[in-house]
Amino acid sequence: MGPQHHHHGHGHHRKQEEPRVFLRERRKRKSSGVVWALVILCTVLAIGVIVTGGTVFAVYLLYKPKMPYLLVSDARLESLAYDQSGTIRELRLALTILAENTNSKTDATFSRVNLGVGFRGAEVALLRAADFSVARRSSVPLRYQVYSAGRQLNGEGMESMYGALRAGVVPLDLFGKARTSWKVGIFASLRFWTRINCRFLFFYPGNGTAMPIDCRSRSP
Secondary structure (H helix, E strand, C coil), X not given: CHHHHHHHHHHHHHHHHHHHHHHHHHHHHHHHHHHXXXXXXXXXXXXXXXXXXXXXXXXXXXXXXXXXXXXXXXEXXXXXXXXXXXXXXXXXXXXXXXXXECCCCCCEEEEEEEEEEEECCEEEEEEEECCEEECCCEEEEEEXXXXXXXXXXXHHHHHHHHHHHXXXXXXXXXXXXXXXXXXXXXXXXEEEEEEEEEEEEEECCCCCEECCXXXXXXXX
């Protein structure tokens, strides 16, 4: 009875151990499967990033996208009447702004054109334009005949205007922004704000022409 009892106890002990070993192996296989799944996922993501980057680079080399911009091609102060009370009674300014699209493979659109003309911080006139398109490798002129009257200057502005008229050089600022958009192939439509901020010095009294200046908008 003793040996049989001993044999029976040993078999019972083995039956208890076997499920534990099996459970341990199953956990190990499950953990290994998760690791391999993560490795495969990371590999797929890495390949996707490489392919996307290569595609974007190829499109860039093909299209070589360039930012559309605004460029002032002509500016002339035609008349300026200013009285002792510090009021601009009349200001006439002829301004031509070119909307430039130097891209060779895609048209561009300009929208929300919002520009202003100012004198030493005082806003003299607002300039607007409806949405328009510019064909590839071309430009569209925006011709403004600016008229402003009744603009009251503050003390600092009055002193600046007196000094400018005595010197025969009147400074006027052009500032503002426009929204540009254009497509790069079939993959993306690019949209950027382009901002302009220039100061023109006009010979006035005189012929009203401006000193030469490269006034164009910039995109971030």
